[in-house]
Amino acid sequence: MRTAAALVGLAVVALLAGCGEEQAGGGDAASYPTESIRLLVPYDAGGPTDLTTRTVGACLESELGQTVVVENLPGGSGALATTELVGAEPDGYTLSLVTAGTTVLTPLANEVGYTKDDITPIGVMAEVPSVLAVGADSPYASAEDFFAAVEADPGAVSVGVPGASTPQAIELQRLADEHGAEVTTVPFDGNAEMTTALLGGNVDAVLINASLDVVENIDAGSFVPLVASSEERLSWLPDTPTFTELGYEGLTLSGSTFGLAGPAGLPDEVAGTLEDTLRGCLEQEEVRQQLGDRYVPEEFGTAEDLRAVLDETQEVYEPILG
């Protein structure tokens, strides 16, 4: 079954490659799209990235009138899918979900042969903030308690993060380097493991992507959010202060921005069409519901906004990782 799908996929790719060549000189970008679009996800099926891409993909399909084939290409911390993207013809028929992780962090930490400048940003699909959370029976009732404990005994407080080279892990390193607040960072493998560790009292706190599973735990009272990673307070967590408010300036990069992008050199018309379509999609009530209203930015994140997020991340992370 899977084989058949793969074969069909291959056939489609071959077809696309063939057509891409023909079109390269033709420049009929104005009539884009005239054939099916391949939309890559650098992560496994079933997670928040997959959910976001599939929802947006379905909307693009109905708005543009062409089939959108969502394809999961996990592996290499996003390098596998992103390599595929930057190697594709810049014709708008190969797009991918991008994050600061896949396009900035991974190239900085590893030799992957591409940088954030090898993509053309199109727009922001969703933003998932991070929260610093403790368990229900934690001795730290507030952010102040937490940081008092951290500063009193550096390294004594343990904080779980979703992986070794994740924005969350780097943010905790910056907390120590730039603000002198030193915690023991314990990398886990994704949200599920961290959740178990926090509920079982094996770590004191977690810095975790506030995806739906975490929101559920917050609502149930088993997670207590102490700090939000966003620049301003989150509308759905009005009582939770930000790092900036607490005096830890600049620690706003641990959230995830799920962007839509094509390969570098995407014609302006194509990029424009896609950006406008994405903007329209994110205004639809049904799409917002499916993505989770709280994750869709109030104001549409344009191609330039996405570029700015990636640039800022690069600037901050390069001295740490480079």
Added chain:
Amino acid sequence: MEILDGIGQGFSVALDPTNLLYVFLGVLIGTVIGVLPGLGPTATIALLLPLTYEIDPTTAIILLAGIYYGSMYGGTITSVLLQLPGEAASVVTTFDGYQMAKQGRAGPALGIAAVGSWIGGTLAVIGLTLLAPPLADLAVEFGPPEYVALTALGILLVTYLGTRHPVKSLSMAALGLLLATIGQDAITGTTRFTFDQISLFDGLDFVAVAMGLFGVGEILHNVEKTEKAQAVVGKIKNIWPSREDFRASAGPIARGSVIGFFIGVLPGGGGVISSLASYATEKRRAKDPTRFGKGAIEGVAGPETANNASSTSAFIPLLTLGIPANVVLALIFGALLIQGVTPGPQLISQNPEIFWGVIASMYIGNAMLLALNIPLVGFFVQLLRVRSGILASFALLVTMAGVFSVNNDPFDMWVVLVFGIIGWLMKKTGFEPGPLVLAFVLGSILERAFRQSMLLSGGEFSIFLTRPMSGVLFAAMALVITVSTLTALRRRRRSRPATPGEEDLAAADATAEPEGTPGAESVDRDARTPGTGERDDRA
């Protein structure tokens, strides 16, 4: 009598004609993909996930759950017939199941696996019905030090598994641990042994390694001696397990159900670890452990029961805590999220129709699987009559396609081929792939958990002994080591007092290993003596 009300509601949901159809579809698809080597439940569910967006959430989960536990039945078939584990949990079944098939007893092996799977599955559903919430609390207590203890115990047990040469299996386990270090360091994020290959960043794929070592290795080995292989096929006798088989299997099935159920509840526990634990238990309990690895029916009945029980109880942390215990359940978790249902502590009260409906469908699905598998045993056994050349090339083709489907990465197909050749060479030199594959799986968990524990304790080793659960596990390990050493010493004194330093723990072959204390020595030490140049001419 909340539970009675709940299960009553559950059956009213599960017996709905649509849901009945989907549970049947689920177990059927599960069986089929379980049979096809490489095509595991993960790939299938990932592929079918988008199709479930349109159907009712309860129905969707009933379908996906059916595929998952259905594949546990199906995975047995190729493990027994071709030594190709259809999915990871069936690796252990190849030890004795394939030997049984070679002796013309494929029918009893498959029959007992189907019956055991049904009993294990059903008992686990009963356990799930009654014990879900308290067990979920217990599972959460399992932290990094406990995982270190559990995986270390697993690797220790590996050395007793279906092997006649502890030193050879220890060296293979060491190689497995070494291979597990390839890829990104889980704690620092730097890459190790990747040679700048993006495909190696996440390490070698388990499916590719297992398929290569077991499946392709065996195919190559068989191609070498085609005629011989066919001669074995000629004498398939009884298709159904005898009364004696059932008597021998009753205990293993009962213990396998319990072991599988409890291990399945642990995050990351299900599948391989449960079947491994069951196999080790049966081997320890057996009056004559040397029969294991040579076609002991207990070695099929126990593990097959355990992996089915664990695939059911793995739903406990998901449905009660919102924590997926393994990749398959993470996909099911995603399916629920897409439907707007977030699994978590409130699922039972907010969406009782999902919680109880899925549980009730599991009773039905397991019964369907038994009805489906029993008549098919005869059919599958006939597969052995196909000319081995044709069977080999077909199996190779399906393996390659299946492995590609896991990550859509052609690199994995090269991994299969390379490990196929390694597996073939191992077979020729008497090394067994089981310890390597299992140490490879457990190694990365062990390393991460160990380093997490060190971070949490600030480098104090006492963390492993002061926590009750990990303390007990380490005590159990110490006991295993002591007992096996004492037994070995006593045996040596009795049998060959004149030649100290020559001892074989398994004592199956009279050819002893030139190695002092058998069993549980440090893996590092044995790693330096890979193979002793002995030939092993069984098969």
